[in-house]
Amino acid sequence: MIRQYHSTCFRFLCALITAIFLTPSRCWGDESAMFANLAPLAQLSSHPGPHEDTLPMAVDGNAATSLLFVAGSDGEGSLTLQFPGPRPVSRIRLLQGHSAYYSTAYQIVADKDGDGEFETTLVRAEKAVEWGQWTEHRFAPVQVTSVQLQSIQGVSQGKRAHPAIYEIEVYGDMTTEDYAAMMQKGVKPTHLPVLKPLFLDTEIVTGGKAKCASWHPMMGHTGNWERR
Ligand SMILES: [Ca+2]
Ligand SMILES: [Ca+2]
Numbered sequence: 711m712i713r714q715y716h717s718t719c720f721r722f723l724c725a726l727i728t729a730i731f732l733t734p735s736r737c738w739g740d741e742s743a744m745f746a747n748l749a750p751l752a753q754l755s756s757h758p759g760p761h762e763d764t765l766p767m768a769v770d771g772n773a774a775t776s777l778l779f780v781a782g783s784d785g786e787g788s789l790t791l792q793f794p795g796p797r798p799v800s801r802i803r804l805l806q807g808h809s810a811y812y813s814t815a816y817q818i819v820a821d822k823d824g825d826g827e828f829e830t831t832l833v834r835a836e837k838a839v840e841w842g843q844w845t846e847h848r849f850a851p852v853q854v855t856s857v858q859l860q861s862i863q864g865v866s867q868g869k870r871a872h873p874a875i876y877e878i879e880v881y882g883d884m885t886t887e888d889y890a891a892m893m894q895k896g897v898k899p900t901h902l903p904v905l906k907p908l909f910l911d912t913e914i915v916t917g918g919k920a921k922c923a924s925w926h927p928m929m930g931h932t933g934n935w936e937r938r
Contacts, residue, residue, distance in 0.1 A: 752791035758783035779871040786861040787871035799882035808874035812841040813864035824855035
């Protein structure tokens with residue numbers, strides 16, 4: 711009887727620990743910034759235009775899908791990412807993955823004040839760039855409204871401009887509204903800065919706005935979660 715009681719208590723304790731510590735929840739205050747890939751939030755445009763519906767494939771988180779420029783185009787292509795408002799960014803990652811359409815030199819410029827002029831150079835990559843590998847650029851934070859990837863030189867072995875952009879990631883601080891928009895879009899988070907245990911009295915909504923996002927290990931994880 712005593713042994714059975716102890717066994718029951720042990721199982722209850724294990725369940726309690728599991729509920730508290732294996733159900734991490736992410737909560738934030740009004741001022742806390744979250745460093746994450748903002749590209750999925752951006753409005754995209756390209757020059758020349760995209761081939762069919764490939765434009766969002768530059769930011770869909772899938773390294774196997776790519777923005778291709780429209781057939782019949784040639785030369786240097788560009789891709790613009792316009793954010794919902796000014797955002798401080800400090801890291802950009804680029805994946806080129808096509809052996810026939812890639813840039814050997816490019817620059818990434820920014821429009822800080824939203825006037826449509828890209829007056830600020832964030833990155834200038836002059837050396838040959840390996841296609842099929844991620845390239846990462848880090849720099850001091852710059853407040854931007856838009857960034858634009860501009861090919862300077864590259865290879866087009868077919869009938870369209872280059873490069874084929876498999877993924878571009880622009881990292882910076884996002885707002886809680888950005889985070890909510892990410893969740894509504896079903897975008898996999900790239901950042902998990904603070905884990906807190908989730909309790910029954912944890913506030914998950916304040917003033918009609920989500921305050922927490924919870925993640926359960928049973929959902930699995932293969933993404934690029936990181937702490938700043
Ligand atoms: Ca993609
Ligand atoms: Ca400007």
